[in-house]
Amino acid sequence: MAKYASQNPILVAVDCIIFGYDGEKLKLLVIKRAIEPIKDHWSLMGGFVHADENLDGAAKRILLELTGLHDLYLEQLKTYGELSRDPIERTISVAYFALIDINKYSTQINDRFHAEWFELKAVPTLIFDHDLMVKDAINKLRYRAALEPILFELLPKKFTIPQLQVLYEEVYDTLVDNRNFIRKISASGLLIKQSQKDKSASKKGAFYFKLDKAKHKAQFQFLNLLPKNKGTELQ
Structure with missing residues (x-):
């Protein structure tokens, strides 16, 4: 097979920024790097793209x-x-x-890579440009979450309004007005109220809700829930 003459090969890698939510904190999954250089330092999970796979396939693998x-x-x-x-x-x-969803997958994380969850504000310094990747990913997550309900991917199938509100507060690193949040999320029509309650935090308890998947792709904007001086950019 013919090759491009006088061209030096360049390696292509994939790095995965894995966010998880445990009902209270938004976290990042990182591993101890297994090879030199900077062996045993904290790193995103990644690897080189194989010759027989595309980029999405490498990330999924x-x-x-x-x-x-x-x-x-x-x-x-x-x-x-x-x-x-x-x-x-x-x-x-x-x-x-x-x-x-950390609670769903916690027992399935492979310990071969010494993986560990860190709260976003406590993530150790990562190798190479991985800190920049995480910052860019948070900014992208904030932007996307303001336009469509992708943060429900971090929640269990049944969740409470307080769990959902805390998740948005974690993502945007700001407090959200409780009454305004409940009014907006109720008006979105995305949630289906369940008969069961979560009583782990109080005797009164909080009703569980499920995402209405039929309306999952409906127009959906949470950006106006946030204080006007709090943009989507990570400072």
Whole structure:
């Protein structure tokens, strides 16, 4: 087979920014890097793209290796190609972000990679340009969550309004007015009220809700729930 003459090969990698929510805190899943350089330092889960797979396939394979799961919410974020981003060899990385309900998947995270969940404000310094990838992913998550209900991917099938509100507060790093939130989310028509209650926090309890999947793709904007001086950019 003919090859392009005088062209140096460049490695292509995929890195996965994996967000999870445990009902109280939004967290990031990171691993201990298993190879040099910077072995045993904290890193996003990633790997090189194989010759027989496309980018999406590589990202799904990497997530399967780490979590043992498939059919997770996965979205391509951005391509990173600074000349010095990898000190060993010129490598271009395509970043993806994934959304996981921690409580559902906690027993399935593969400990072969020494994976650990960190609250966003307590994430250790990551290798290479992975800190930038996480920042970009948070900003993208905020933007997307303002336009459509992707944050429901972080919730269990049944959840309470307080759990949903805390999730949005975690994502946007701001407090949301409780009455306004309840009014807006009720008006969206996306939630189906259940007969059961969660009484773990109080005797009165809070009703469970489910997402109305039939309306999942309806026009949906949460951006106006947030204070006007709080944009979607991560500072």
